[in-house]
Amino acid sequence: MGRKYVECRDFSGDDHCSEVLTGNNDEELxxxxxxxxxxxxxxxxxxxxxxxxxxxxxxGTPTH
Incomplete structure (x- = not known):
């Protein structure tokens, strides 16, 4: 299983937060x-x- 990530703006709808968080697994992320x-x-x-x-x-890996 590869790395996981989430982009804050995708979840919160907050276009001003550009934080991208990554982890080796679901728990870490x-x-x-x-x-x-x-x-x-x-x-x-x-x-x-x-x-x-x-x-x-x-x-995967974030593209930006």
């Missing part, structure tokens, strides 16, 4: 996403948030 979401966007670490964001994970 989720930890990075949660830290970013709490610290930068004031999100809460809930089961619903984790479920929604996990559906935005992509495999």
């Amino acid at each position: 989720m930890e990075a996403v949660i830290k970013h979401a709490i610290n930068m966007h004031g999100m809460a670490n809930t089961t619903d948030f984790r479920t929604k964001v996990s559906m935005t994970f992509k495999e």
